[in-house]
Amino acid sequence: MLNIAGIISGLFLVVFPITMAIGYAFRGRVRRLGIGNYLQYVVMALIFTMALWAGSIVASNYVLYIILYSVVYAILSIVMSLVFTIPIGLVINMKWVSEVSLSNGSNANTRLPLILLIILMIGWILGYYVKPKPVNNILNYLIASELFILILVIGLDIGSSVNTSLLAQGYLGIVIATTSLLGSSVSGLILHYLVGIPLAASLGISMGMGWYSLAGPLLSVRFGPALGTLAFLANFLREQLTYLLVPLIVIAGFRDASLVSIGGATTMDDTLPIYRLYMGETGGFIAFINGFVITMVLPELLPYVITIE
Template sequence: MNVSGFMFIVVFAASIIIGKLTPVAVSKASDKLVMPIVITLIFTISLWGGGQLTSVSGAGLLITYSLTYALLSVALSYVVGVMMGERRRNGSFRPMSKAPLVFILTLTVGWLLGVVLHVIGVGSIVEAELIALAGIIGLSSSRVMSIKSLIAGGRIGAEAGVSALLGSVIAGSLLSFIFNIRLNTSLAIALGMGWYTFTGPVVALYAGPYYGLLAFLSNFLREQLTFILVPFIPGSPQALISIGGATTMDDTLPVYVSVLGKDYSVASISNGLLLTILVPIIVPLVLTI
């Protein structure tokens, strides 16, 4: 692991501890800083990557690759989950948040400016922003991260997490061969578990802005596919929860509560917490293989 990956883990862990030791108001206040930092990171990495993608064909290929990663990761996670679980309950669907529209706009503007301006030295800025994100996310999530909260989800949350991990590893391995991408880079992209705001910048630092954008879009699309697919496909709770990856503790949680019922909210949160803790460790480690 290089210095950047090590620092992210250290800052992330330290900020969780700090959040536990300080008043709840501190972690709640940090919630307001997450979105500005995330938007800044998305803009910076797209600005960086825009200089690498100067043709329509290049952009089209990137989107194709991203959608393939998202679809295959979701499909294989789902299959493994079906093998582990039981049939789901029926339920209604709640609409998705409008926040992703801001991310799409930011990504588009950053990419277009990158194509025109070809800004240099952006990598060091991404590194600093990523460290700041680690601290803010650690403080923000410190209220809910505990051994008890991880155990509370029980068997279903754990099996969903295992399904997501296995499905993503298989997807990353297959697509490494199909797209002729280095195995460690391909695995890191697939193992982002929908956490695009983390995986994109980290992959960019290790493998370059093109693969950073691929990682961002792949995991962004995985989250969006969760909103689209979960209300309409059959399967076990393990299978459906595994589709959302790390997002099941926050962004996609309303979908699981409405589709599976409140009884499965703990399992969804447990799965999301488990993967949220593992992704910042696994992704940098895989990239150094």
């Protein structure tokens, strides 16, 4: 297990930048091929394999704890991201940020999270009742293989969409991405001491930043299916809570750039329409940059964090 985790970490640290560079160099061709369209199918396969493995190993009496802990991790990671980011919104003036149209963000697949949750439940139920114990090692290696494919697809897709001029304009989004990551890591540190989950695992869960399809499988390979499922659910809930919390907070009268920190990596795509709708063009632009930066950094950072001894 540890050797596989080390291999996966190495793949992300080395192969991901290479594939991203290839995607940037051949961005026209990558876009025409629609590489990013296949990402959702890779994620579906990963989640099903992880759930099948989890259902065959994790005892039923632990399921309630996994759900409870996932709620705690989701809420505390959001709170700490806000705590670290609110001072930024209070100090920095937002008026200089350009009004940029981000119409692509409105095409986010809002049904995918529900589909993935259904796949997770089906895989868990099948694993629990069938209990394919003789093939558990095969499932372990299968997840590793699927993660490798995920590296290739994500790297090519992100590389083809890199726009250096966009990053240069989005200073505030970069700052928020940094502070929200720091806040989430502090929540992982706090919960490590409160609930006793290993430090590397706790940090990995809290620093998933809503990217459940990355955090869940990675932690499954490193720490087993129970913590992998916890990572998936915690970050899935973070994304879903973004849809609920951002409108409520804005309606309540708090309309600040720091709200972008709630959505984490998802503000580039899935939750971007929420920010556009409730925080206008400027808020949507900052949200896009925040999610873009986190999406670029996390595949490098998360594999390193989960291998901390």
